[in-house]
Amino acid sequence: MSSLTVTGLTKAFGATPVLTGVDLHVPAGGFTALLGPSGCGKTTLLRLVAGFDDPDRGTVGLGDRVVAGAGRGVPARQRGIGFVPQEGGLFPHLSVAGNVTFGLPRRRRGDRGRVAELLALVGLDADLADRAPHQLSGGQQQRVALARALAPEPALVLLDEPFSSLDAALREETRRAVLAALTAAGATAVLVTHDQAEALSMADQVAVLRDGRLVQLTDPRTLYRRPADLDVAAFVGESVVLDAEIRDGSALCVLGALPVAGAVADGPARVLLRPEQLRLGPPLGTGARARVREVDFYGHDSRVWLTLSDGGTVTARLEGAELPAVGQEVTIEVAGTALTFPAAGRVGRAVLADPAL
Template sequence: MSALALQGITKSFGTTPVLTGVDLHVPVGSLTALLGPSGCGKTTLLRVIAGFDDPDTGTVTVGERLVAGPGRSVPARRRDIGFVPQEGGLFPHLSVAGNVTFGLPRRLRRDAGRVRELLALVGLDGDLADRAPHQLSGGQQQRVALARALAPEPSVVLLDEPFSSLDATLREETRQAVAAALTATGATAVLVTHDQAEALSMADQVAVLRGGRLVQLTDPRTLYRHPADLDVATFVGESVVLEADVRDGRAHSILGELALDGAASDGPARVLLRPEQLRLGAPTGAVPQARVRSVDFYGHDSRVWLDLPGGATVIARLEGAELPLVGQDVGITVVGRALPFPAVPGAALSGAVALSAGTEMDAVPAESV
């Protein structure tokens, strides 16, 4: 396997810029997730790496080999890159074995033992080798597509939203099988996804794209705990954004006085909390109070929507057993530190706003959430 390096990648279609100066390094044997909303350039970047599209400017290097750059464009078939498309892309007229061995030299295509090894690698029984693709489940088809991509032992494996068409249970099982196979082979991999949980749980590093630019590249924990800006924060995980006044290193907000995770200048600011930092208890005069608007129960945990005085709304994440009643008055305490960000000039908030995972908006009045 080889490292992957992109430098200064730009790409436009007509007069519309899609990628703007993207620099990305994927270390050997690691998995990098490209995360971002629809239209941010994720798939275009993947196609540039694969060789399906040429960049307008910039370079793509696989190991020590320049495969795209000024005056150079190595064809996709010669880049030594495996590709797993969104729907698997299996050939319907070939058996599972025929699909898996499609990219191998002719002398290796009849090696039944190799086929069984590759199917076992992706968590499939070797007895499936003679089946047709339509006889497999969606998850099985995706695993066969991965086995086909891994068969030639490529330098890099690219996965374009390979789990998006699967139901929740099958998606988790397939995701685990794919992650195990990539780890077992030591593959250098790039995964395109719009699913934050998928990126955070699978990747060694996450590259967040927005408007064709790479806005943050870091490990999943740092991305969640220290997002580069509020747009990243509200896209990656659920967020509680509060208006605050910073004085002497502490934020004064509608949820009380908060310790800060990082330096902030005195004056107006916005601070970020995660819903799991909010704790609910009996209403007392010593803590901020709220009324339960609704409760979303998920079994393992629950999400509680809370109306604060003045009309603002926040959300709290609690263990599944901790279920207050709708209409109940509760007290709110905050554990941990808040992450400070600059205030938005001219913004008029009612004090707090809850933003769910995957939203792409600045904080807005609670009434419009």
């Protein structure tokens, strides 16, 4: 395994810039997720690292070896990189064993022990070795694709949205198996995804791309709790954004006086809360008054849509089976502190930023 170091990476297609001066370091044995909306440059960055395209400027380094840029261009097949595409990309005319050993030297392709070892690594039974790809489920095909990528013991494994075609239950199961296999192999890995839950649950660090630029690189907890700006906050989970006036360490807004994180200068601002910070109480409670507009029940928790006194809408995430009824009046209290951001672009009332909308 090797570290990955990307420095000043820039790429344009014609007159359209796709990546602009991206710097990224993935430690040896680390797992980094590239997260961002469609068209932000995630897949282009992965292709430049893999060697499928060449950068306009900047360098790509694996360990102490520069493989792209600075007048060098190591071909993709010589970079020692394993690649797992979206649909698995298995060869339909080869068996599972044939697919797994495809990247190995010919003398090792008949090693059934190595095939069984690799299948076990990705959580599959050795009895599947003689099956054709079409005889496997989608999740099994993705695991075979990972086993194929790991077989040559690559310096780096790249995964390009490998779970996007799977249903929710199978996606979660396959994600866990893939993460366990990468951890067991000690592999350095980079995952491209637009799924926030996927990035936060799997990666050691998350790189958020926007409009071809890296806007934040940090561990998942910091990303969720301390997003670099409101756009990142809105993309990584649900957000409640409120106009506020900062005064003596508190944010005065429609939900009352909220404590803020860190030292903040007095004046207009926007504050960020997560829906799980909102606690609902009886209508005669001490918090801000609101009316329940809608309730979405998910089993493990629920999302409650609330209309505030100023006409704005926010959501609360609630646990448990006892939920308020639509039309019911409630009060809202806030747990924890609010994050503050500049007041530019204020909208004048509460705003719900929900990536699912």
